[in-house]
Amino acid sequence: MVVPAGRTAHEILAEGEQYTDHPLNWSGILENREELSHGSDKFLEVKELWKIFGPKAEDLLQSDLKFSSKQEILDQTGCVVGLRNVSFNVRRGEFFMLMGLSGSGKSTCIRCLLRLIEPTAGHVLVNGEDICAFDKATLMSLRRKTFGMVFQHFGLFPHYTVRDNVAYGLKVGGASRVESYEKAQKAIETVGLKGWEDYLPGSLSGGMQQRVGIARALAKDPEILLMDEPFSGLDPLIRREMQDELVELQDKLHKTIIFVTHDLHEALKLGDRIAIMRDGEIIQLGTPEDVVTSPADDYVREFVQDASPAKILTADRIKEEPSLLIYEWQGPHVVRHLLRAARRQNAFVVSKHHTLLGLVTREGIDDLIKQGAASIKEAILADVPKCEPHTIVEDLFPLATSSHFSIAVTDSAGRFLGVIHDRTILDSMISDREETNND
Amino acid sequence: MTKFPANIQIPLATWVDELMDWILAHWGGFFDALGDILLQVLLYIEKFFLVMPWYVVLILVGLVAWRALGRWWHGLVMAALLFVIGTFGYWRLAMMTLGLVTSAVIISLTIGIPAGILMARNNLVEQLLRPFLDAMQTMPSFVYLIPALMLFGLGKVPAVFATIIYAVPPVIRLTNVGIRQVPQTVLEAAESLGSSSRQILFNVQLPLAFPSIMVGVNQTTMMALSMVVVASMIGARGLGLEVLLAINRIEVGRGFEAGLSIVFLAIIIDRITHALAARQRQFTSH
Numbered sequence: 273m274v275v276p277a278g279r280t281a282h283e284i285l286a287e288g289e290q291y292t293d294h295p296l297n298w299s300g301i302l303e304n305r306e307e308l309s310h311g312s313d314k315f316l317e318v319k320e321l322w323k324i325f326g327p328k329a330e331d332l333l334q335s336d337l338k339f340s341s342k343q344e345i346l347d348q349t350g351c352v353v354g355l356r357n358v359s360f361n362v363r364r365g366e367f368f369m370l371m372g373l374s375g376s377g378k379s380t381c382i383r384c385l386l387r388l389i390e391p392t393a394g395h396v397l398v399n400g401e402d403i404c405a406f407d408k409a410t411l412m413s414l415r416r417k418t419f420g421m422v423f424q425h426f427g428l429f430p431h432y433t434v435r436d437n438v439a440y441g442l443k444v445g446g447a448s449r450v451e452s453y454e455k456a457q458k459a460i461e462t463v464g465l466k467g468w469e470d471y472l473p474g475s476l477s478g479g480m481q482q483r484v485g486i487a488r489a490l491a492k493d494p495e496i497l498l499m500d501e502p503f504s505g506l507d508p509l510i511r512r513e514m515q516d517e518l519v520e521l522q523d524k525l526h527k528t529i530i531f532v533t534h535d536l537h538e539a540l541k542l543g544d545r546i547a548i549m550r551d552g553e554i555i556q557l558g559t560p561e562d563v564v565t566s567p568a569d570d571y572v573r574e575f576v577q578d579a580s581p582a583k584i585l586t587a588d589r590i591k592e593e594p595s596l597l598i599y600e601w602q603g604p605h606v607v608r609h610l611l612r613a614a615r616r617q618n619a620f621v622v623s624k625h626h627t628l629l630g631l632v633t634r635e636g637i638d639d640l641i642k643q644g645a646a647s648i649k650e651a652i653l654a655d656v657p658k659c660e661p662h663t664i665v666e667d668l669f670p671l672a673t674s675s676h677f678s679i680a681v682t683d684s685a686g687r688f689l690g691v692i693h694d695r696t697i698l699d700s701m702i703s704d705r706e707e708t709n710n711d
Numbered sequence: 712m713t714k715f716p717a718n719i720q721i722p723l724a725t726w727v728d729e730l731m732d733w734i735l736a737h738w739g740g741f742f743d744a745l746g747d748i749l750l751q752v753l754l755y756i757e758k759f760f761l762v763m764p765w766y767v768v769l770i771l772v773g774l775v776a777w778r779a780l781g782r783w784w785h786g787l788v789m790a791a792l793l794f795v796i797g798t799f800g801y802w803r804l805a806m807m808t809l810g811l812v813t814s815a816v817i818i819s820l821t822i823g824i825p826a827g828i829l830m831a832r833n834n835l836v837e838q839l840l841r842p843f844l845d846a847m848q849t850m851p852s853f854v855y856l857i858p859a860l861m862l863f864g865l866g867k868v869p870a871v872f873a874t875i876i877y878a879v880p881p882v883i884r885l886t887n888v889g890i891r892q893v894p895q896t897v898l899e900a901a902e903s904l905g906s907s908s909r910q911i912l913f914n915v916q917l918p919l920a921f922p923s924i925m926v927g928v929n930q931t932t933m934m935a936l937s938m939v940v941v942a943s944m945i946g947a948r949g950l951g952l953e954v955l956l957a958i959n960r961i962e963v964g965r966g967f968e969a970g971l972s973i974v975f976l977a978i979i980i981d982r983i984t985h986a987l988a989a990r991q992r993q994f995t996s997h
């Protein structure tokens with residue numbers, strides 16, 4: 273028997289024997305404890321979810337055959353395993369990625385979350401409530417309020433204008449015309465489609481159609497956003513743009529997002545955590561760092577090998593002009609003004625010959641001004657992350673994580689060449705891949 | 712040995728007679744009531760066409776054709792065709808035929824569209840109905856006269872009844888096809904937004920199936936028109952009867968005029984319903 277964390281063996285023994293006969297009770301205790309300590313960890317819980325396509329799915333689950341491989345089950349019973357014992361938790365506000373090759377069960381999984389596909393067994397808990405036990409009416413109101421879904425092929429209503437498409441979810445929920453159009457308008461503006469309200473979806477480009485899809489999902493202000501490969505159908509440039517906008521949107525809206533993709537770079541770029549699926553099972557679940565640095569098995573490793581641009585790309589290729597550069601002779605008030613105007617917390621400082629001296633922060637400058645100093649020299653922090661133009665991107669990772677400042681690129685003489693933001697590192701890998709794909 | 716042995720026989724005729732007797736004995740009330748309803752609808756609609764002054768009908772047809780076909784001179788041509796029928800002296804008969812066709816079509820649609828919806832939403836219903844629809848399509852039209860005659864005798868009611876039976880399959884079939892053609896992702900999206908199945912039907916499936924349903928309406932109407940001509944054999948009055956009489960009396964000129972009138976009616980009805988169907992297709996073609 274495993275002793276639960278936080279409890280001594282003595283405590284457990286003192287509670288009597290009854291638990292030892294009922295192993296299920298153990299899990300009950302464990303769960304309660306976890307819920308008490310960090311309740312938001314389990315905003316969405318998926319527990320031992322199975323989906324088997326085929327006529328005798330339930331019988332199959334009763335038998336030991338369910339432990340056989342997907343192919344064996346298909347050969348012997350004709351049933352297709354869509355999901356096999358899938359469990360995971362999603363935190364409130366988390367960006368959760370489901371990744372896997374075609375046919376691995378991602379779409380099945382995400383559809384089970386709002387029962388567009390009925391799971392064969394298992395539970396989906398939203399805020400502690402088991403939606404698999406919901407009756408039709410409750411399920412419908414759950415779909416109307418709590419969930420919004422975006423589809424790979426958009427699934428827009430071709431006979432409705434953009435406005436009516438976006439307002440549809442509100443209207444079926446019983447909202448008045450005025451109210452639903454008002455909220456729809458807000459959602460349309462959020463995704464940047466203002467001015468296109470009266471067009472039919474058929475006359476919009478793919479990227480714009482998916483914006484309509486996103487607006488439609490957002491219109492009812494759901495807590496959970498489900499996205500099934502929303503950007504796969506778009507060409508690479510638009511895809512990247514949409515990804516960036518989604519990140520921006522998420523910064524504002526703080527939805528809980530479950531995002532399906534078969535593209536590792538998309539997963540690394542967007543996800544807080546990534547679950548990797550194969551043949552209906554989750555074979556690894558972790559942060560992007562975990563997945564890249566310690567792949568669970570060959571399947572994941574194969575995926576991750578694609579991420580090799582990090583080994584090829586150099587700092588020189590991805591460096592940018594800084595949006596603000598401070599010169600050592602500028603006075604504290606000037607610097608404070610510049611930082612504010614550029615909306616920056618910090619900026620690099622260079623000398624007359626463009627040698628990098630270090631970095632100043634707003635707090636440092638504010639302190640200087642309080643002390644009445646005339647020069648910013650004292651506020652310059654010399655110890656900033658630096659790299660040379662030929663440094664490969666992979667080696668930038670430790671630098672980027674060790675400091676919360678951006679990385680400065682300098683030549684061997686110490687002259688400042690440019691800056692690399694943390695985000696750029698991931699972005700660059702993706703863009704590089706897309707460029708090579710396009711050739 | 713050229714003679715088939717007389718002692719080998721299947722008394723099908725007796726059986727059918729007995730079956731009819733049985734049906735009339737047990738279901739007579741039902742068919743009386745059914746016949747009554749058909750007659751009421753028929754008389755009402757026929758009256759509508761007969762009471763209207765001829766120039767009002769001309770103007771109406773012209774306007775509808777103009778709206779549907781999109782060019783003013785199309786409307787003019789359609790009205791002119793109708794005018795020519797009048798010059799043949801067949802105005803009244805044409806209006807009767809039109810009344811019969813319209814009643815048959817209206818009843819066909821009220822039966823056919825719901826049946827098509829049912830068929831689209833339930834695979835079992837589809838499996839049951841499909842062989843019937845297939846069989847009905849292969850049978851020559853006058854076959855339908857027989858059961859109509861047996862149930863209702865001679866007159867307008869059996870004519871409408873036979874017309875309905877003959878004309879209803881296309882609209883059932885095309886309603887079914889239209890609904891089943893709605894892309895799965897669109898349905899899924901509607902479902903994910905919390906639509907009830909009724910909301911999905913009325914907001915998504917029917918609007919998207921509309922072009923297909925309109926093609927069905929067009930086909931049903933054309934079949935009803937052709938059947939109304941045949942149904943004159945069991946007592947439908949109108950242009951069909953005129954053709955039939957002309958043939959019997961070998962009056963070629965009269966038959967030609969009546970026949971041409973039917974063709975003109977067919978052109979008018981076909982062009983208008985066809986245009987309505989095609990117009991709706993534009994935005995759903997994506």
Ligand SMILES: Nc1ncnc2c1ncn2[C@@H]1O[C@H](COP(=O)(O)OP(=O)(O)OP(=O)(O)O)[C@@H](O)[C@H]1O
Pocket residue numbers: 325326352353354372373374375376377378379380381534
């Ligand atoms: N309605 C269905 N009936 C039978 N089998 C199905 C059905 N839907 C999905 N499957 C099977 O379930 C498995 C998982 O499919 P799913 O669509 O979830 O994969 P996916 O990871 O989304 O793939 P893709 O990247 O191609 O979208 C596949 O083997 C598929 O063939």
Ligand SMILES: [Mg+2]
Pocket residue numbers: 378379380500
């Ligand atoms: Mg999929």
